[in-house]
Amino acid sequence: MKPRRAGARQLAAQATRDSILRAATKVFARHGYAGGRIEQISKAARSYDRMIYYYFGSKEALFIAVIEEMYRRFNEACSGIVLSAEQPVEALTAMIRFMWNYYRRNPEFITLLNTENLHRGKHIAKSKDAREYSSPALELLHSVLESGTRQGLFREPLAARDVYLMIAGMAYFYLSNRYTLSAFFGADLDRDAALAHWEGFIIEAVLRAVARDGVVLVADMPAQCERLAVG
Amino acid sequence: MKPRRAGARQLAAQATRDSILRAATKVFARHGYAGGRIEQISKAARSYDRMIYYYFGSKEALFIAVIEEMYRRFNEACSGIVLSAEQPVEALTAMIRFMWNYYRRNPEFITLLNTENLHRGKHIAKSKDAREYSSPALELLHSVLESGTRQGLFREPLAARDVYLMIAGMAYFYLSNRYTLSAFFGADLDRDAALAHWEGFIIEAVLRAVARDGVVLVADMPAQCERLAVG
Amino acid sequence: MKPRRAGARQLAAQATRDSILRAATKVFARHGYAGGRIEQISKAARSYDRMIYYYFGSKEALFIAVIEEMYRRFNEACSGIVLSAEQPVEALTAMIRFMWNYYRRNPEFITLLNTENLHRGKHIAKSKDAREYSSPALELLHSVLESGTRQGLFREPLAARDVYLMIAGMAYFYLSNRYTLSAFFGADLDRDAALAHWEGFIIEAVLRAVARDGVVLVADMPAQCERLAVG
Amino acid sequence: MKPRRAGARQLAAQATRDSILRAATKVFARHGYAGGRIEQISKAARSYDRMIYYYFGSKEALFIAVIEEMYRRFNEACSGIVLSAEQPVEALTAMIRFMWNYYRRNPEFITLLNTENLHRGKHIAKSKDAREYSSPALELLHSVLESGTRQGLFREPLAARDVYLMIAGMAYFYLSNRYTLSAFFGADLDRDAALAHWEGFIIEAVLRAVARDGVVLVADMPAQCERLAVG
């Protein structure tokens, strides 16, 4: 009947829903699931409590939507990675840098994942789209590792999953736990120099982990690498 | 006059305090700070809400006490590590196994740290004994790395802190995030085989990270190691 | 669009707020601030605890609102006083009767003021409208005193504030402290005769306090007055 | 058996009881009955909650004891008043000054009375010694008034009770309500000048209230008085 109006309405509705989702992401990331308040979310979204129930049904359903969106964005970002399989060391280095930077720039990603793991993944288990979240990052990594092996740079191919876990673990842990670690070490892990140092350390450790015995892989800025023969 | 009786009273009081602390550790580890209910804690401790306030003053103070106790235990456990500095590869391997097992056997350690980091370390900051938590593990690691270098097995010594972060990161992340990772990978990371595999992977990766160029370090079960010359 | 309906909603909301305020006035007047229970208030208002926090935010803020409303009503009542400045003795007498009757008919006024003074005025200090509470009664009194002086009935004008304090003190103290005073005197100060006697005594004392030396002012019921020359 | 020890014990016990009573007086005076905390009292008395129940039985019984002690002290103080009945104006003035100063120096007297009146005298009603509290002040006042009448200074004798109420009302109200009055007047009633002014005003008003028609009584500092004939 009034398509234009209906369209405008739908647009407005979508905007409301989006702003709630965005606000919820922030609030849950900051305070956890139990600590995240419905009212805080609705106010941050400049909307009303009621709207949250209208669009999402419950606090838990909202949290699930937040987790889903978080994965969607991560995979979307992963899809954007372009690597030259011909230069596996460069590609691997770029992959590490990507993950490190993604974690750094999306701190909610880390705290939301921690929150979800605190709850033993029960929300992701309820998600209908859970299956779709297997990341393109893994496949990329797999082909890079294969290429490196083929070129004699990497040893017999490691499981992409293991390398992924290694990269993610080293990057994630440093950022996720930097507050307690800073207290533990008596040093500020948030300083630029410390961050840069750790990024370099991850790269070095991963290259050493994948390198063929007797081969030393070096990643130089900007993203250069060399092959140094031994013996 | 009545030392035994007075002692009994104090003992009972200490027992009450301890059981509250133990219960709080479980509950906060399971549900986070905001999600952890005072009533749940007092019931689990077979005590009363009032006693929590009697002994600790507030929910937050109780949480701080939990965090402090958690660190104390960890450092206590670290103090028990005995390593033969003469066999640096074995020592380093043992160190890794220790941390991996500590995380596995003390899952609350992980979730409590995550919770504390969610709150940006604000509780540890309020702790009076925060300074004392610097772990003996770091110093041990330092001497092991030095010994390895001296023996020509390890390259010029890496910072103990970096190696510690590498080990902790790889071990911690796997265990902390296994629920979301299992969904992400579509595989169960909790299976014994998967756990054993990852423990081995960490050891291998760390040994490769610290090895002198051209040296391949291998850690064999049970805790054997060999030196394989290359070239 | 739907002004009547929207209006009805707002009206109902206002009614809820009002009934809470009314109930709170009663409860705080009866039991003091600490002794006044939130639940008692919400039940008396036929509402819910939650609504008190919805509309007022906290127990203290509710008490402040009660104090503000109490002052507002008092000043509103004072604004209704009509005095003929030409007949200062009658006017002053009427003023005294007004205050006496106001205290008698609004016993909460007295106990709320006592409660607020117990807390050293800390709530009124937090009130934003505190400034506006200076009563019209003072100005009225001032003009009555001036008129009396001009007519040669009153001595050189006393400060309206002092006369106000005298009236208020005598009336307030009798009513505020009648329970302990009754025990102290071994007599019932609440009997009609006793009350009427005291009202007359205040009037007489005040007239004597303001009278020009040598002039005896008499206030007869109903509100008549004569001037009796002396010497 | 061990009289000295028993005596010492009794003394210590009395000291404990007294310090609790003193602490309770302060706490109830400061926070009212409901607002006064048992723990606060026991801590202020450097004793234990349990001791309060040991010596007084309950919070209410403790409050009754406080009220009784308060009256006892007041009457004790009144008993110390020495007035020369031959100089009724001076005597009356001295009486007023006594009451004004007693109120000023014993602010707990005022707030405790207010608290007791808030509860409609229910505690004093439960006191067994309540009868004994009729003050010597009334009798003193009575004889002063009679003497003044006999000497032709005061009019036909007023009821001592009325004059007492007048003095008490004016003095008590000013001090009791000074916090709200200061806000109401926009002036500080606690300043020395203001206090001295009001003391003088009370004296003047009372003298005028009791003076024989045509007689002007003046009370000069220090405690002098003159008789000024009119006409």
Add this chain to the structure above:
DNA sequence: CATGAATGAGCTTTCATTCAT
């Protein structure tokens, strides 16, 4: 008599959620 732990009812406050326009 003194001491400090224990008790459970009850307090203020907050929560997620639903109702009524």
Add this chain to the structure above:
DNA sequence: CATGAATGAAAGCTCATTCAT
């Protein structure tokens, strides 16, 4: 769809009081 009032359960915390040496 939006708005804001309403709801009742449950949270953290405090209270006066009693128990057990």
